[in-house]
Amino acid sequence: MNKVVKNAEEAIKDIQDNAVLMLGGFGLCGIPENTIAALVKKGVKGLTCISNNAGVDDFGIGLMLKTKQVKKMIASYVGENAEFERQLLSGELEVELIPQGTLATRCLAAGYGMPAIFTPAGVGTEVAEGKETRKFIVDGTEKEFLMEMAFDADFAIVKAWKGDPQGNLVFRETARNFNPMMAMAGKITIAEVEELVPLGALDPDHIHTPGIYVHRIFKGEKYEKRIEQRTVRKK
């Protein structure tokens, strides 16, 4: 089985206007840089983007906000992006802010074939408005939980460190973050990797995402890997 495509342009050839996309990454760490660049070049509009953050003004999903390609953003934290805040306050952009664990687990539920999850995050807050709640006994105490639905995304776009032609993926350090759950959750999953290795080169014991979840894979042309907060100490 060979899932290798030539490049990002080929990987996104059937992404149309108004598609629902999941994009992996935490801040600018582990984001699918090459695919985002290709989406900007292609100019598809009216996108719904599910991603923990919205990038910064001139990198990551921020690039697609600048070109007004995003209609709706579903995220947990968007504090690093001034253009985002401007579009939100002016009403140009629809935004759904949800707890980070809820975001991760709604992806997980989709990948595990479960329609919904129950979580205590957001109980008693505006996140709970209009949602079904249920009480369960946990550790001997009755506690309220919110029912949150699995995501339904047309495409999941993830970034891995290494991958093979069957789509098996290995992530690196904290660049793993949302990528494995999102890889499992897309109807079509596109993986861009730093290193595309031959079949058999990955140790089956060390694979984070089995290739069954991945439909297309390509080696990213280049990785800028921008650092958001460079914090260091002196030697």
Added chain:
Amino acid sequence: MLDKIGIAKRIAKEIKDGYYVNLGIGIPTLVANYIPKGMNVVLQSENGLLGMGPFPFEGEEDPDLINAGKQTITTVPGSAFFDSAMSFGMIRSRKVDLTILGAMEVAENGDIANWKIPGKMVKGMGGAMDLVASAKNIIVAMQHVNKANESKLLTKCSLPLTGVKCVKKIVTELAVLDVTSQGFKLLERAPGISVEQIKNATEGKLIIEGDIPEMQIE
């Protein structure tokens, strides 16, 4: 009155040997610097790391290795990486012993608000709602009053809530307080601060029993 470092130092005294601790952004991050030497504490970063180490040396920054505040960090011997779903799994299933985070407001019943100022600030809750909904023990590091000199320890929060009835302890520049079923219980005064000053800076119900000792820091 304590500065930010003083608040961090006082909170560090709440950490016990063997704890898994999640530190929020701001003052809570500073707590890591004051964990007593020889104590075995594992720091969790909700973007997928257990065993967070100090900032890297200049020139050794790794863009793939950051904390939840998006700062470059390092690992320590025994560190483990995992995905975001597992990260919140260990938070939700109460494996994390202590959560330390900042707040804009705390109410006398333990409600906390720290993610949104309607019409002014839209940043999002990040992992805070998950953390406060599940944590075994939550300590809030905050200023006692805001810039307009209004109390942030209230009868009822005025801002959108992050979680309900969850805060256990508060450390401010003025005092250490427990959140009890009766209200804020004053435990300690900051050096040079009187009970009267704390009373004046606290809008919510304040319980004062007997002599209130001064904080011991360092």
